[in-house]
Amino acid sequence: MKINKLIYIATGWLLIGTPLHAQEMLTKSDAVSIALENNFDIRAANNDLEISENSAKITNSGYLPNVSGSAGTNFSRTNSDLTLTDGSSTTINGAPSSDASASLNLDYTVFDGFGRMYDYKKLKENYNLSDLQSRAVMENTLVNLFVSYYEIARLSENELNQKQTLDISRERWLRAKYSFEFGQNSQLDILNAEVDYNTDSINYLTIVQQLKNEKRNLNLLMGRDVSITFDVDTLIIFEENLDYEVLNALAMEKNATLNIEQGLLRNSHYDIKVASSSMIPKIGLNSSYGWNKNKFAPGNFLSERQSTSLNIGASLTWNIFDGGLSNTRRQNAKLAAENQLINVERTELDLERQMQNAWTVYQTALFVLQAEKKNLETNYRNFDRSKEQYGFGQITSIEFRQAQFNLLTANLNYNQAKYSAKIAELVLLQLSGTILEAQF
Template identity: 30%
Template sequence: MKKHKFKILLLVCFTVFSAKAQTVLTVDEAIKIALENNFDIRIAANDLKIDKTNVTIGNAGILPTVTANVVDNNGIQNSKQTRSDGTVNELDNAKNNSLNYGVGLNWTIFDGLGMFARYDQLKELQKLGEAELRLSILTSISDVISTYYNIAQQQQQLSALDSTIVISKQRLELANNRYTIGKASKLEVLNAQVDLNTDTTNLLRQKELYANTKIAMNQILARDPQTDFIVENEIVIDRTLQLGELTALAQKQNPQLEAQVINKRVSELQLKQIKANRYPVIGINTGYNFARTESSLGFTTQTSANGLTYGFTASMNIFDGFNQNRSEKVARLQVQNSQLLIEQQTENIKSQLASAFQTYLTNIELADLEQKNEEIAKQNLDITMEKFRIGTIPTIEFRTAQLNYITAQTRNNDAQFQAKLSEIALKELAGNLKF
């Protein structure tokens, strides 16, 4: 008995030492790494920078444009001129050139206020980019937390299977001892060996799953897939969530709903821009230009001029084949569709929250039930093990108690994990995952 306890103690000490040798990754640290490294977040952040860069009055068409122009034309021609008095002038390889250069300014000062609507639309598109970034962050953080607690659950399962291996080895040793002294048959030893091999196979499969899940976590964190770490085993479930509070938060913070509201505003501003086409477009222009021409043949061999030019332009659409009316009608329908999408998204979120909340309540009850069931299975295993030691029960009964305990541990670990996933899903829908 003391020998068996000593082996278990050695195994526990080795496990603790191995855990200390590895880096313990907390959930807060994982979230921080994801915020810094995750590719989806970084791409969304760059898209937002693009939207911010586009929000300028120049991009909206409010500022004037200033251009510098240079035109230099040269030619070499064989020329012949016959004047009205009959005089003929001829010149081969006559050179001709003209040079024009200057600076011009064009400024649309009125376009039915369409330029201001475009500027407001650019600002709304920036807000849309911010909502999309929050959605990307929320989704990535949800993936991080879910994967983190999946690893925690698998670590618990590994610990359970390690304990099972210890018990199965004790059983094999007891069977061998009983066989040696003639109190058990060879069949009992063989059965114990087969069960130990089965438990070892299950442990290897679990180790494979555990390693692959850690690789998936490293991928989410955008770091070396072979980075080794362990996570904190404890899964703490928030049992204080209320459906009414979550629904109120979702209507204020859910990025998908927020994006639909912004899209409606964008559609309304697009309608304003289209309506602006009914008004005249007035612009002013000015500039300073220099011109010079040279000709080898003719009455004037050189001319030059420079000075200021200015003026204004005005245009107004009178008839365009009823396209203006069609465009406004389409834009109004797009505004209506945007409102319908807001209502649809609101109802979808309410339905998802109600369904997820019911799952959350059920999973909490199951977590409590499975925890109690594991405690009962552990008591049953302890009693069965003592009876098996003194030889009052057969091997099959001991194995049944052992398998029941393994199953109870697995179900409890999974129940705790599923309850945590339900909590994460609710907070994600409400836009309330902390980061």
């Protein structure tokens, strides 16, 4: 296939990949709002949180009494042969009889050795843990969301830079053709220009495809139709005056992972109390009210009887010795609490390591960003000068191509540095537990 045909096909693809009308502008705040409402992980976490909230209510605590009611009735027909005291006899066939009863029962544990109280505290703590886990899901979703969002922003700017490079290469190719026609260039200049133009076309197509794929990824994260097209805001706002000591203190106070481990530690102490409660006497109250009605068959001394009853009682239960089961549960609960304390200490140390690493990455990213910015400015000046010299024939096309390539590389490197620095900042804010209040 001839090189000009390749260029024609590539140009056709470029036109197809270029939007002919304005697309939806997906702002950062819009992306956050859509994700918080539709993201699958967040929706599932919210349901889990609601389950924990329901479980932490007083109705699930064991503090309220148990009230039960029952009612029943029986009916029968009896055939009887009766002999009276005077020696006479009689026969009764199909004599009806029935009885009906109803009762209302109440049981209440007045004191259970404080086990109920600590179980209820565990339910409350479980709700707090679910809230923290829901927050952790939101934080992870936000980080993933903006990693994807900023990748789209980076690719969008790279697409623009690559398109500008492609336009320059096409202009150079046409210039080489016209110069050859007037005898000012050789066929080699045209071939070099064609190869460079075709290379830039392929690079542009690759960026366009990467951009489309990343937009589908972001749509999936937001829980919406993956085929929706949109543009993103490429403006980057960095947090000002970030201080490591302040962030580190916030991390030890607000980091979701550490808070979860601390909540699990509190629950492990409640488990010890619950296990110990089985060795303490328990006091209970019970009461019942009953109603009974009997209709006797003919031939009985009574034809009908109706009665009501009210019972009130109290009980004391003490597990004096259960073969050592309660003591074993308490010892195991203490050991589990010691292990959870180890987990908290390990998480604190690991968080400090992550904070130091993240801070180093962030500081390095800011330095690289400033260096790439200066490098880009230098390459712009170099390209402008090279373009002028190329127009006057003072440098070769190869030298001009090198200046063009250097400018493109500087642009790509600057974009990478810019968004890498922002992502490094977000990771630092996530570790410090403040990402939900961050600027995006």
